[in-house]
Each structure stands twice: as C-alpha cells, then as structure tokens.
Amino acid sequence: MPGASFGESEPLYVSPDVYVFPSDGDFVILLNDDDIPNLRLNDFLDKSHASAEAKDFASKKMASASWLIKSLEQRKRTLYKVMESIVKFQRPFFEEGVDKLKPLILKDIAEDIEMHESSVSRITTNKYVSTPHGVFELKFFFNSALSSDDGDAVGSESVKALIKKMIGKEDPKNPLADEKLCELLKQEIGVDIARRTVAKYRTALNIPSSSKRKQRF
C-alpha cells in the first residue's frame, strides 16, 4: 500500500467499516452499513403463463440473488465477531493507547471465533476501524512481536532506523556491540530479535562492526 511506511495514523479520510467506542467501562462495536441499504427480493416474475425456461431462468437468478444477500449478512456477522475478538485481545490498547499493543497473530483470532486464518486475513485487509485513538486498518492490530504495523517490510525498516539512531548516539570510544543493541531494542520498543538479526540489519545499513568503529583516542 503506497505510503504505508509513512506514519501510524494515516487514514483520516477513509470512512471506517466499523466503530469501537467506550461506554460504561466497556466497549461497544458498531458496524457501518451505510453503503448497504436494506436488500430484499421481489418475486415479480413468478407468473404461471411464463415458459418453463423463463421460470427456470428466473428461479436461478433468484437463487443467486438470495445467496448474495445472505453473504452480505454473513460478512457483517463475521466482521463483528472479528472486531469483538480484537477488542478482547487488545483491550489495553483501547483503554490506554497505541503503545499498549500486544503481540497478536491471525491464528489467535481465528481460533477464538472458530474460523480459518485465511478468512481472518481477508477480512482484516482493507477494512478500517474507528477507535478512541484514531482510525486504523484492522491489520494494524496484528504484530508478531517484531513489526509495529504492516506485517512485512515496515517492521524491519523501523527497526533498522532505530539501530541507526542508536549507533549515531553511541560513545565512539565504546561502540555498541550487536548484543548490546539487541538489549536496547528490547528495552526501548519491546522488540525481541536475535543478535544475529541485529548484525544483519547493521550490515544492510553499511555500518561496520563495533570493533571496527572503535576509536583509540
């Protein structure tokens, strides 16, 4: 998604698919179904003088229309359940704010609402929720301990940025070893990655190892 890496609170301009707001120490979920007015079937074609083929054609159309309507209803129900489950898992976020996000994976939600991960994946892409702390894509609530938002590239990018910043501030006489960086990363943003990964990111940034950076005087 273009611009995905530019900030946490991007889409003020999208209209959310679902709202969450506090009420009485609890949270209420409200679906936005503005764009789906009440749909219903109109059985206008069922006339006895119609030909067999026409009746057949009509009833097939009716059938397909009716499952479309059912699908839309089901979608609403599923979206509601997913949202409910997210609120359950990320309650501290809804109560206190963005830095209280807990690690969460699709499978957690999938198991909770008894559905397949792939369904959860599809439901949570391109859907937005309005919360007391802003509007977020549903994907925002999933982070497997590493990335802060967008699943792939963004996570490692922001970790790289942080590494660069830390090395920039280090004492030239006492450069930060990868292991130390690893510790700091954990303290500062709660990211838990292996020392080896830190080394990989550092190399990617064209920063030499701590022993090479050490200055003698």
Added chain:
DNA sequence: TACTTGTTTGAGGG
C-alpha cells in the same frame, strides 16, 4: 542451506 512460523493467494464449493 534448510527448518519454522506467520501471512497471502488461487481454486473450488455454497
């Protein structure tokens, strides 16, 4: 390099 874990995507059924 190969294994593991997590997410996405294409096919197929309703």
Added chain:
DNA sequence: CCCTCAAACAAGTA
C-alpha cells in the same frame, strides 16, 4: 459475496 484448503511466499533462525 462468503468460506476453507493447500500451496506459495516472506522473514527469522540455526
């Protein structure tokens, strides 16, 4: 449109 399944893909790890 909904859903699942399996296979592909991506990232970290050893």
